[in-house]
Amino acid sequence: MSASALWYLTRTSARNRLRAQLARLRQPRYVAALLLGGLYIFWALGVNTRGDEAPFANLGTSDAAPLIVAAVLLISSARWWLAKPDKSALAFTPAEVHLLFPAPVSRRALVHTKLLRSQAAILLNVIIWVVLLRGGGTTIDGWQRGIALWMLFSTFTLHRLAAALVRLNLAQHAGAARRRAVLPLVVFGALFTAVGVVLWQARPAITLAWTLGFSSVFEVLHETLQHPAARAALLPVQALVAPVFASSTTDWLWRIGPACLVLALHYFWVLRTDAAFEEAAIEASQERVKALAKFSGAQMAATRSKKGGVARVFPLPRWGHPAVTIAWKNAAAAIRGGGWLRQIGIFFLVFGGSILALRLTTGMPTEALLALTGVWGMMLLVLGPSWTRFDLRLDLRDLTSIRTMPLSGRAIVTAEIVGVALLHALTIFAFLAVPVLFALFDATLRADLLELVGAPLPALLTALLVVPTINLLTFTIQNGLALLYPGWVQLGTDRRGFEAMGQTMLTAGLTLVGGAVALVFPIALGVAIGFIARAWIGAWSAPLAAAIALAVLLAEVVPLWFALGTVLDRTEPGDVPGQLA
Amino acid sequence: MIEVEHYSKLYGDFRAVHDLSFTVAPGDVLGLVGPNGAGKTSTLRALAGILQPSAGTIRIDGIDLVQDPVPAKRRLAFIPDEPQLFEYLTVVEHLRFMGRLYGVKDAESRIGPLLEELELDGKRDALPTELSRGMKQKLAIACGLLHDPVALMLDEPLTGLDPVGIRRMKATIAGRARAGTAVILSSHLLHLVEELCTRLLVIRKGERVAYGTVHEIVAERPELQGRSLEDLFIALTG
Structure with missing residues (x-):
């Protein structure tokens, strides 16, 4: 029952948002921009299929790219585990907090609502990145890369949410919930450590490469990440990244399976991480509302220093x-x-x-x-x-x-x-x-x-x-x-x-x-x-x-x-x- | 003097205000009343130069607001129902900013008395985030009054004020009118309207349904004789 209501909410919200966007097309300048954008996407994906001149086309043909991108993604995801707990991943809108949290809706349904809502941003980014990484003649079709990118972005969205839930369990709960949270921490800690140590050991070579230019840095990083420990740690991320860089349809078909597996594992991991996140979600939502209020009325808040003063501004010119x-x-x-x-x-x-x-x-x-x-x-x-x-x-x-x-x-x-x-x-x-x-x-x-x-x-x-x-x-x-x-x-x-x-x-x-x-x-x-x-x-x-x-x-x-x-x-x-x- | 002739406002196909005409003379306080969605905010915002009229003319002190917006805006002040303040400027910096913006030569000498009048003199160096809702409202009003506008428009000016603040604010509005400012006051607080306003403009669904002093409005509708302003309002807009 609640699932159908939440599906209705997601569906109608998306429809109304689309209507609001379409309403802007009453203004000629929006129509002109849409036509130009549409023509560009058509040209990029339909006409200019070789894609040699796409902004990041070289990435698609480079052997080093998947490994380095995987390392960058893994390292960037470390902040969700190592930095201050990322409660914003749990944030809901004020209306959702007021109307859904007191309603007879399961946590799992709330998580699904949140995941569905993130799809709009993911799909927009997929389109943009497909255009930026375009290339069909030499590698794969746009739709194939789109699916691969969707899986990559969706998995990272799930990963961020899972990290927030795990850390919440660790911080606020005891017993089984806390014990369940230890395993992912150990696993991801090991992955980060493996890649981090390998890169740290290679820092003289990387520093030297900086003096020779970006391509040298790229080469040194690729060589460094060939270390068995780094390769093993990067395996799941590389599985996700690999279809994006597939060289042919057959290659893409071979690579998409493992990526699906990583995505599916993340999905079940999020669903099984039974964290009582409502309180943290409310807190995160309130923080978001405050942040929004700061720049909706007057953009952002100035704050006083610990001594009680405000930063001095040069006098208003007379x-x-x-x-x-x-x-x-x-x-x-x-x-x-x-x-x-x-x-x-x-x-x-x-x-x-x-x-x-x-x-x-x-x-x-x-x-x-x-x-x-x-x-x-x-x-x-x-x-x-x-x-x-x-x-x-x-x-x-x-x-x-x-x-x-x-x-x-x-x-x-x-x-x-x-x-x-x-x-x-x-x-x-x-x-x-x-x-x-x-x-x-x-x-x-x-x-x-x-x-x-x-x-x-x-x-x-x-x-x-x-x-x-x-x-x-x-x-x-x-x-x-x-x-x-x-x-x-x-x-x-x-x-x-x-x-x-x-x-x-x-x-x-x-x-x-x-x-x-x-x-x-x-x-x-x-x-x-x-x-x-x-x-x-x-x-x-x-x-x-x-x-x-x-x-x-x-x-x-x-x-x-x-x-x-x-x-x-x-x-x-x-x-x-x-x-x- | 505020003169509005045949003002209309359309949002796409929706007609928010239709063919509205009225005048507010210096010293007059016009109460703009009507049910929710009647077009009060659209009218006030057009008078403040925020919205472009779809038709009609608006003149502030004889200057056409659409044709010559900058000199016209220099003569008016608009206080919205939600105080719009810059969070990174202190109270006194807000007033210096407004003084410079409106070309007030003696701004520094005006700031002190104005802060005192609005009970903000103890908050000179406070940031808006450190002010209560009522204090913010007072600061917004101070910003509007610094340049001595000839036309003053207030949208629900008493929201968030305590009883003392309400009394002071009413005195401020009445004082400005006595000094020759043309004031438009939009509020759902009918007792405030009754107390302060010399004339009433009642609108419903974007159209004028009554305009004049209470006596003039009642004279047109004898059946409303002797009834309260609340009854009058319900009879006119219901």
């Missing part, structure tokens, strides 16, 4: 356009709610510490240091805008307040984008300061750097111009997507979990592609003029080129900000999910 207040408010949010300064500090220390350790232990050459700085710097530039969300993605959750402000849409959009671009530029500058600081104390490094960049002042000025230029562009794309598609883009500054992984990759991909296209003309013009000017002004031609690129880029993005401002003027609270119409 000059300039009133829209400056928006950028100031967002900076206050980053400092007080987002722990921005703390994050920069940690980043600075971790990066600086890693370089120091590598230079002291392996004598890391300057080229390797610059390569590492370059890779991390590029990651910050490209992925940073997905993490640093103190802009419209924060304020759209509070559209009622924003719309009552005596500011035009274009002023708001400009302030939001310029503010966050500068904020993120400071993050990147703090990061870039690490090698510069090392150079101050290390004569060899200083000489190498000077030889590479030439005159330091023009190089510094170039960096000061290039970083905000790229940020302005990437944050324009991110904010544009949020404003044009608030129903599809995740808003707020909450920690983005597994379910948002695909969406994060999509927006990062769009930012990368859109940014690359928009940068072609500014960079080409800047480089051309810089090249010509080099004969007269030498190293100063670099900042000149950067200034020209910045000017051209501003000519591109300012009209975009104004257009987005018009969109903001027309956006009503009802257009944004979670706001009262």
Whole structure:
């Protein structure tokens, strides 16, 4: 009886959610995006079947990939066992807590409801990853990889839930329940230890490989994981991963069986882990409600230090356009709610510490240091805008307040984008300061750097111009997507979990592609003029080129900000999910 | 002065408000009443510039809110039923923020008396998470009053306030009206409406069913003579 009611709840909720999404298609921009997305998926899976140029196509043809991916997955799942118990895996919605927990519904039925609900996110991620890993001509069809990915994601969802239940039994119960929890802890502890020890022993080779590039790291990891202990520990995860990387339909058929077995074992394990999880679930649900409330009304909560003070924010400027207040408010949010300064500090220390350790232990050459700085710097530039969300993605959750402000849409959009671009530029500058600081104390490094960049002042000025230029562009794309598609883009500054992984990759991909296209003309013009000017002004031609690129880029993005401002003027609270119409 | 002419609001095919016209003169307090779903919030939000009217014009102090939104918004204040505050700004920082946003030159000298008037002077450095529901409501009202709006719109302003707070809030609203502010007050608390409002606008299913002073409304419906405001409300909207 209760099963049919829960099935009804799941079915109708999914149907209504779909209806709400379809209702957005009344707006032409959603239709246009859907058509473009549909055409892309059709092209990726139906036309471009060779898939050689897919973003991660090389992974599919690499022998090392399944083993390394399995190791990464196993190690990442260790946090569910080793870190603070992950009660969020048990979280239910407030309505479910209020209506289902007191109802005559078995725990098993509640678990099924939770698993069914997770399927929407899993299926969305399957589609995204099938497109990213596409390839039919040389390996397997999209649907085959889709099934394999579904099994992989579903198993990990089950594993996370099982880990939460086991740890709950261990912490809150006694007797048989606690004894039952010991076995999985021992088994998974052994698996983590086996892989961890093998990797730890190989750390000199891995460190050395870092200096030679990513492909070397890949090779060394593959070689390291051939160790019998690691191979044995990774066997169940590899069984899950293997069908994703199958080279033919026959190969896929051979590999799908063991993956099914691992999935089935996880399913029965979850069902048999009879933990009284209601109390923990209520606690987790309340924590989730609090987290949601923090950014639904005002995004997130600022907290006081142990001494009772709040983080100090620079004074609100008394000059300039009133829209400056928006950028100031967002900076206050980053400092007080987002722990921005703390994050920069940690980043600075971790990066600086890693370089120091590598230079002291392996004598890391300057080229390797610059390569590492370059890779991390590029990651910050490209992925940073997905993490640093103190802009419209924060304020759209509070559209009622924003719309009552005596500011035009274009002023708001400009302030939001310029503010966050500068904020993120400071993050990147703090990061870039690490090698510069090392150079101050290390004569060899200083000489190498000077030889590479030439005159330091023009190089510094170039960096000061290039970083905000790229940020302005990437944050324009991110904010544009949020404003044009608030129903599809995740808003707020909450920690983005597994379910948002695909969406994060999509927006990062769009930012990368859109940014690359928009940068072609500014960079080409800047480089051309810089090249010509080099004969007269030498190293100063670099900042000149950067200034020209910045000017051209501003000519591109300012009209975009104004257009987005018009969109903001027309956006009503009802257009944004979670706001009262 | 708030002037609304033939305002309508559609959500897709659904007509939330239809052909609503009214005026609130300086010093007037208009009580906006109606049953749940009557279109009160849609009306208030349109008057605050949050929603775009599907038809009609809204003027604040003679300025068209749709054609010229920024100057119009500079003259109005909207206090929603749920206080919308920035969790990472303290009480006094909220007021400095609003002062800068609305271009209030003497904001610093206004902040102290305003905090005192709303009993928030002891909470200057508190974060919103440290305030009670009523305190948050008071802060939202302080933010709305700092720039001396010519048009003030309040949606259920007494929610969460204690009896002393209610008395003070009523005095604040009446004081602002006496100073020449045009006030619109939406509330289900009919005794509050009766006590503070000079005129009533009763709407039902998005349409105006009565507008004027209680005497004027009763004059149009003699059968309601001598009945309480609650009876009047039920008779008009039931």
